Amino acid sequence: MTVRVRFAPSPTGYLHVGGGRTGLYNYLFARHNNGTFVLRSDDTDEARSTEEFRLDIIESLRWLGLDWDEGIEVGGPMQTYRQSERLARYQEVAAELVAAGKAYHSFASPEQLDQFRKEAQAAGRSPAYDGSLEPSPADATARLAAEEPATVRFAVPRPGETSFEDVVRGTVAFDHAQVEDFVILRSNGTPTYHLASSVDDVDFEISHVIRGEDLLSSTPKHILLTEAMGAERATYAHLSLLMGPDGKKLSKRHGHTAIKAYRDDGYLATAMVNYLALLGWSPGEDETVVSLGDMVARFDLSTVSKNPAIFDTDKLQWMNGVYIREMSPAEFVDAVRPLVEADLDRRLDDGEMEKLAEIAPLVQERAKLLTEVPPQVRFLFGDIEYDEASWNKVMTKEGAAEAVAGAADRLATVDGWSIDVVEASLRAMLAELELSARKGLQPLRVAISGSSVSPPLFESIAALGRPRTVERLEAARERMG
RNA sequence: GGCCCCGUCGUCUAGCGGCCUAGGACGCCGCCCUCUCAAGGCGGUAACGCCGGUUCAAAUCCGGUCGGGGCUACCA
Numbered sequence: 001m002t003v004r005v006r007f008a009p010s011p012t013g014y015l016h017v018g019g020g021r022t023g024l025y026n027y028l029f030a031r032h033n034n035g036t037f038v039l040r041s042d043d044t045d046e047a048r049s050t051e052e053f054r055l056d057i058i059e060s061l062r063w064l065g066l067d068w069d070e071g072i073e074v075g076g077p078m079q080t081y082r083q084s085e086r087l088a089r090y091q092e093v094a095a096e097l098v099a100a101g102k103a104y105h106s107f108a109s110p111e112q113l114d115q116f117r118k119e120a121q122a123a124g125r126s127p128a129y130d131g132s133l134e135p136s137p138a139d140a141t142a143r144l145a146a147e148e149p150a151t152v153r154f155a156v157p158r159p160g161e162t163s164f165e166d167v168v169r170g171t172v173a174f175d176h177a178q179v180e181d182f183v184i185l186r187s188n189g190t191p192t193y194h195l196a197s198s199v200d201d202v203d204f205e206i207s208h209v210i211r212g213e214d215l216l217s218s219t220p221k222h223i224l225l226t227e228a229m230g231a232e233r234a235t236y237a238h239l240s241l242l243m244g245p246d247g248k249k250l251s252k253r254h255g256h257t258a259i260k261a262y263r264d265d266g267y268l269a270t271a272m273v274n275y276l277a278l279l280g281w282s283p284g285e286d287e288t289v290v291s292l293g294d295m296v297a298r299f300d301l302s303t304v305s306k307n308p309a310i311f312d313t314d315k316l317q318w319m320n321g322v323y324i325r326e327m328s329p330a331e332f333v334d335a336v337r338p339l340v341e342a343d344l345d346r347r348l349d350d351g352e353m354e355k356l357a358e359i360a361p362l363v364q365e366r367a368k369l370l371t372e373v374p375p376q377v378r379f380l381f382g383d384i385e386y387d388e389a390s391w392n393k394v395m396t397k398e399g400a401a402e403a404v405a406g407a408a409d410r411l412a413t414v415d416g417w418s419i420d421v422v423e424a425s426l427r428a429m430l431a432e433l434e435l436s437a438r439k440g441l442q443p444l445r446v447a448i449s450g451s452s453v454s455p456p457l458f459e460s461i462a463a464l465g466r467p468r469t470v471e472r473l474e475a476a477r478e479r480m481g
Numbered sequence: 482g483g484c485c486c487c488g489u490c491g492u493c494u495a496g497c498g499g500c501c502u503a504g505g506a507c508g509c510c511g512c513c514c515u516c517u518c519a520a521g522g523c524g525g526u527a528a529c530g531c532c533g534g535u536u537c538a539a540a541u542c543c544g545g546u547c548g549g550g551g552c553u554a555c556c557a
Contacts, residue, residue, distance in 0.1 A: 010557055045556060110555080117553090121482065127553070128484090151555055169486070178484050178553090186555040193557045217485055217552040240487075240550085247549065275493090278506085282494055286505040305494075308550060312492050315507040325520075366519040376518095394517095426516090441516040453518045 003035025004207045007061075007068070008042045008197065011053035014258035015060035017311060018212065018242040018250060021276040025239060026210045027066040028277070028299040038204060039071030041082045044196050049084070060259040064269050065292060078204060083196045090191035093199050093229060094152050094184055102228045103184060105140055105150040108133040128180035130158060152185035154194075154225060162220035167208075167237035168304045174220040182221050194218060198225040201234055210237045210301070213308075237301055240280060240308040250311050262316075266339075266371030271320040279309040289322055321368040332364045333357050336373045343374035344381055355380050358463045362455040376455060380463055384450035384472065386479075394452050399435050400443040401480050406433055407444050408473035417466050423458040447476035 007023040009015065015023075030037035039061070043049040058073055070076030080086060097103035108116075108129070117127040131153065135143065144150060156179050163173035184195035191199075201209060201222070209222075216238045223233045244254030256262060262272055273292055281304050283290045290298075327335065333356060340356065341347055348356060356377060363376045378384070394400060406429045414425045430440045444461075445454050448469055454460055461469050 008557095012557075042557070048556080106555095113554090124483090126483070153555095166486095172485075174485075180553085183555050188555080190555085192555070197557085212551090213486065214551055215557085218557090238486085243550080245492085249550075278493060280493085282505095284495075286495070288493090288506045306487060307494090308487070309494090310492060312507070315493065318507055321520080363519095365521090368519085390517095423516095430516095437516045439516095445517060449517095451517090455518090457516055 001033075002205075002207060003030060003033040004038065004205055005030045005035060005210055006038040006040050006071075006201070006204060006206050008040040008200075008211075009057050010042045010045060010048075011050060011057060012045060012048040013053055014260050015057045016250075016257050017259060017262070017276065018257075019057075020060065020064060020259045020272070021242065021279055022210065022212055022239060023061055023066055024064065024273060024276050025281070025299075025301070025304070027068075028295055029208065029210060029301050030069075031296040032299045035207070036070060037066075037068045038076070038206070039068040039073070039081065040200060040204070041072050041084075042193065042197065043082055043084045044191055044193060046084065046190075056258075056260060060263075063263055064259065064273050066273075083191075083200065086196070086200070087190065089203070090195050090199055091185065091189060094191070094195065097154065097184070097228055098152060100228070101155070103152050103154045104131070104134065104181075105144055106131070106134060106153040106181070106183070107140065107143060107148065107150050126177045128178050129153075131155065131181045149187040151183045151187050153181040154184050154221070154228070156181050156224060162223050164219065164223060164233070164236055166216075166219075167210075167235060167301050168240075169216070169238055169306060172216065172219070174217070176220075179220050179224075184225070194221050194225060198222045199229070202226055202229055202231040206234050208237060208301075209234045210239065213238045213240050237304070239304065240306055242279065243308050243310045245310060245312070247310065254311070255313065266369030266373075267316065267320050268323045268335075268370070271316065271323040274323070275316045275319050279311070280305045280307070289319070317368050324367050324370070325365055327364065329357070329361050329364070333360050335370060336360065336363075339370055340374050340377060340381070343378065348381065352381055355463045359455055359459065362459055366455070379449040379454065379460070384448075386446070387451045390446050390450070390452035394442045394446045395476070395480055397439065397443070399433065399439050401477070402433050403429070403435060403440040403443045404447055404473055404477050404480065407447075408470055408477055411461070411466065411473065412470045417462065419458050419462040422461045426458065443476075444473070448472045 005026045007026045009019050027037050029035070041054055043054070068074060071081040094103060098105065112133050113129060116129060116133060120127045134140065156176050158176045160176040161173055162176065163171060166172050182194055183192050185191055219236055226233050242250045244250045250257055256265070259272070274290060277290070277295050278288065281299070283295065283298050324332070337348065337356070359377055359380065363373055367373055407426060410425045410429050411422065414421055426441070426444070430437060433440060441457055442452060445457050446452055448461060448464060
């Protein structure tokens, strides 16, 4: 069987984490089955679609590492993968369906429809519109000839039922009494989602439609449309939705929903992909950290969970830390350099890059987010600002002044300069002053970094260099009076 | 309201009739390590929504109930 799947977001917003997961599952399924992954732009909603969002979707998918074989940006056998450029084809199909008596021009006004639904509901009948408001065929022809605006609706066969085997949900059935004669062409001639999507899935020969559960109840419409076109239906798989911590559909008020926002916050694509995959799928074997390649090898759509999943940033953050620690030192420096330079608002010179490389491994094992790094290394590259809370907590303690003074004097004159030399010198000082490491070293940390939290002290001092270390210790000594 | 989907620790999940006194991961708590913060090591906390039924045996099958979610547009 040739597997062809598509991810078809609407460019009406930045790529959402839920969309990212849907894209990922499509990608995993395609790659696992040596199939084709198509990226389509479902941009029939002209009013809400923008170029910015279209670009963001492409960029976010690329960032996640989900490359596609056919579609927007990369092309393929179809002339275009943007629905907005295939309008004529949808109109053609709609005309064919009308000619075949499988669809009809509808003159029902919004008000009439509204009333129909209300009455049906009040009478305990299905509110699904069944075409009963339409004029006789002769009248319809006349009104059409008079250019009266009309939509095109699909004539759902009633009585009837559409059922299908959903790969993740099992058998799902819908009574046609519940499926309305849905609009496929608006009165302005543009196609609705149902038409455009179904036509494209047929024309692009999509074998598996993997999408969000929000489209589950639209599936009978798509199957009806597909079969009315004389095509074979695809296999469907509906993924549960992503929820916020309160169990409600994930939205802006829960924090970030855009993939891009996580990238900006210092998350790694590898961690994001791993985390997203676990939201509804388990590689088994009690494993949680799995590379994209491993996922491809082990992915099985039929084992995907039916439960909605809550997007938990705590676990994402933990996982990000795992992936940060997995980077090689060079990769880490490369990843962090632009952030440090942006923080400083200038380029780092060769000497500074050496210092960064020196201290980076120490920061790497501590960071959960890339964005935590600049504040941790800032002290090496520019003037420091004292964090007042740190200063007040540490510098007013017993022995703090002595430690700073002692360190300043010793480090100014010690022979040589290395981590070991710094440590030996400072430990000797602690012994002489009879201070514990905790009490004696914290003031030095604040003096050289400005904060009570920093990378390990001896390494930090060694990287800072003698002149600046002594300078900062003297400055602190002075500030302490 | 109607139709549809879902229901195992706080969260993501394993589990497919006996291997379950329910496993793993995050979080949380404690201890160890320690120059801060992390990381790491060790230990702990915590769940089969409820009620019936089937069966020698049910987290696993069936029914109901309750709860959550989706759809109900000339949005997608």
